[in-house]
Amino acid sequence: TQSTRPQRLLGAVQKNATRGDPRSVVQAIDQFCRQKEWAMNVGDEKGCILDSVVSEVNPATVLELGTYCGYSTVRIASLLPPHAKLITLEFNPDFAAIARQVIAWAGLEDKVHLVEGASGDWIPKMTEQFGVKTFDLVFLDHWKDRYLPDTMLMEECGLLRKGSILLADNVICPGTPDYLEYVRSSPRYESQYFKSHLEYTKVEDGLEKSVFLG
Ligand SMILES: CCCNc1ncnc2c1ncn2[C@@H]1O[C@H](/C=C/CNC(=O)c2cc(-c3ccc(F)cc3)cc(O)c2O)[C@@H](O)[C@H]1O
Numbered sequence: 001t002q003s004t005r006p007q008r009l010l011g012a013v014q015k016n017a018t019r020g021d022p023r024s025v026v027q028a029i030d031q032f033c034r035q036k037e038w039a040m041n042v043g044d045e046k047g048c049i050l051d052s053v054v055s056e057v058n059p060a061t062v063l064e065l066g067t068y069c070g071y072s073t074v075r076i077a078s079l080l081p082p083h084a085k086l087i088t089l090e091f092n093p094d095f096a097a098i099a100r101q102v103i104a105w106a107g108l109e110d111k112v113h114l115v116e117g118a119s120g121d122w123i124p125k126m127t128e129q130f131g132v133k134t135f136d137l138v139f140l141d142h143w144k145d146r147y148l149p150d151t152m153l154m155e156e157c158g159l160l161r162k163g164s165i166l167l168a169d170n171v172i173c174p175g176t177p178d179y180l181e182y183v184r185s186s187p188r189y190e191s192q193y194f195k196s197h198l199e200y201t202k203v204e205d206g207l208e209k210s211v212f213l214g
């Protein structure tokens, strides 16, 4: 039977990356996507912007929406201080299974809690299930038409505090127009656009960093 692209991506990690070395896992995926098959990871160019935001925020609690194969999960988790927690939501069981193995290869299982399920179901359960009061950083990279409803849901559930950072991928390509309009026009957010390129291409894309003002 045919393998899937995520399975082939995992194979490239297991073949080319060193167990326990997150940077080599990131490098192996980027090489696979540049040389073999494009995949919708945040990539190395936008990934550097992600790294700088994570390092600046130095978060104790992180939420990632849309794990996919775990590329950005590994980038973020590798930069977290000890005892910090990254919760990542992925509702496709096949993708979740691949991501678990990518995260394990990087040796980051202790910093990552991958929850198999939909953001709409799990965001309201964050406090009761994981004891998280608020998130210091949220990385949005799931279905683009879900960025806005899930942001509103996080607000309603009190998961954002004064200074919480939302970092959204793909605000240009494929684009998240309603989300962008909201965070740029709402008095409750201070937004900043980081111009970059769609992963592994020359097409324009970027990340939007939005600070929740409370
Ligand atoms: C119930 C749906 C909303 N809640 C959700 N809860 C949990 N996980 C969810 C999820 N939605 C989607 N997911 C998962 O996130 C991932 C989805 C990501 C969607 N991303 C994109 O479409 C995307 C697409 C592109 C892209 C850009 C240009 C192009 F020509 C083709 C593709 C680039 C990117 O960087 C992207 O992120 C999958 O793993 C999916 O199973």
Ligand SMILES: [Mg+2]
Pocket (backbone or CB within 6 Å): 040, 041, 042, 141, 169, 170
């Ligand atoms: Mg993306």
